[in-house]
Amino acid sequence: MSVTTLPSSMRELRRPRRPDHLLDPARRDWVPFEAFFIANGITLWRGTTSSFLVPPDLRPRAPDGFAYYHPDMLEGPPRKFSHLYADLCPGRTIDGRDVMIRIVSIGDEKSQQQIALERLASGNVASVIGNHAIPVLQWLKFENVTFAILPYLSIADPTGYWPWENVDDLFDSLTQMIEAVEFCHSKLVAHRDLFHGNFLSNFAGGATRKIPTLYDIDEEQLSLVKPLRSLFPFRIYLIDFELAMCFEEGSNPDTHVARGRPVEEVDGVTYARPVAPEMDLDAPYNVFKADVWQLGKCFLRLPVAFDPMSSELATLIARMTAVVPADRPSAREALNAIREIRARLSLEQLRARPTYRPIEEDEW
Structure with missing residues (x-):
């Protein structure tokens, strides 16, 4: 062979x-x-x-x-x-x-x-x-x-496919996703392909009559969502490191840069994930800040409206997706921020149902 x-x-x-x-x-x-x-x-x-x-x-x-x-x-x-x-x-x-x-x-x-x-x-x-x-x-x-x-993990995106039972449940998913990126960055690994399909989970069961998806139920059914993630050790995993960039410990932060999209056009195929604004500029950019932008964009593409639940959370995500890289928090700063925001919410706010919104055609 x-x-x-x-x-x-x-x-x-x-x-x-x-x-x-x-x-x-x-x-x-x-x-x-x-x-x-x-x-x-x-x-x-x-x-x-x-x-x-x-x-x-x-x-x-x-x-x-x-x-x-x-x-x-x-x-x-x-x-x-x-x-x-x-x-x-x-x-x-x-x-x-x-x-x-x-x-x-x-x-x-x-x-x-x-x-x-x-x-x-x-x-x-x-x-x-x-x-x-x-x-x-x-x-x-x-x-x-x-x-x-x-x-072998789930084959369906776990971050926005099944309804969250309450705001605290949603915060748990968001926090796990930021934790994933922060840990990579702490080891000087930039992922460079952060989109919802690269976050999978350990929930193997799919849609059933008892746990319908966000995309096939109406507002009345959403109000009757039953617990799911809280019933077992729900865990989100970050996969697919084929576009990653790794840097040595002690390396100069000025060298943590790339130029262009993670994948340039090859054989007529272009990189189809959301790209940070600086990726389309003919200049080197910090890959860790670009990761934060892509993660923030993942959050914005979830079928939820953040501002009614927490204006502080909405502000954090806006900072993560800022046009200017220097205006974005680091992954560690974002992780500390979301933990602090969650801690400031009352028990009543955490138990409230998330505010859902329809998904636009170009967000799939």
Whole structure:
């Protein structure tokens, strides 16, 4: 088995496959690795007639602390994974745990993604309180391809998909997201791709009649929202460090810069996430301040109106998304601020229902 049957670079793995993904399925790139993973106790998920992958057997997923189910979902449809890019592939371990396998480096030189995961998500640091980086369960290497074995988390965005039961519940989600970014920055890792889809959770159950989503219920139903996140150790994880930039401890802050968008146009494909204003200027900019802007934009795209709940929270988010980078707080300052704002709210305010708003077409 030779690695030459795989693309020779991360760019090739991430090449656009639509609309011909059925003729060029991402799963095909993993065929040469099937025997290697079986030898390491992992069976890759199998392909279907579409771009979806399904588990390799009918066993229920073994408990692993990374997937909590709502009782209504225990007999739901089988899990599936939309496989559009070949740098990822889910697998199932011998003992029935589901994992996500990610190719993080091809070649002898470590990628910034690998360095970020080694610094944030490996060993004891992966379990540090306040660290929300998706943990690396195992590192594997075949020839010159390095794999990170990660937990299989939720496939739906946890930050704005299910209604919050009260304002305190919402604050918990926002605080976890800021904690995630602050911890990265404390280790001198800039994520550079902070959008809602890169925050996943350990709630594996989907929409049910008892826990409908924000997008298919009306105002009357929202008033009857039942507890969800408070019923289990709900945790948000930050994923996808492929665009990360890592700096050495003690490095000059003046060197913590980049120029342009995280990904320039390649083969007609452009970076489609919200970009801080300075990313489109022909000048170096501080990558940590750009992270804060993207995180603030994540908050603004949630289906909630912040000002009626807390004018201080609305002001903080406005500062995070300020046009001028110097006007933005650092991630640590934002974390301290949201904790202080939450502490100043009365019990009545924390127990109140969040103020929801409709999502505009361009916000999806």
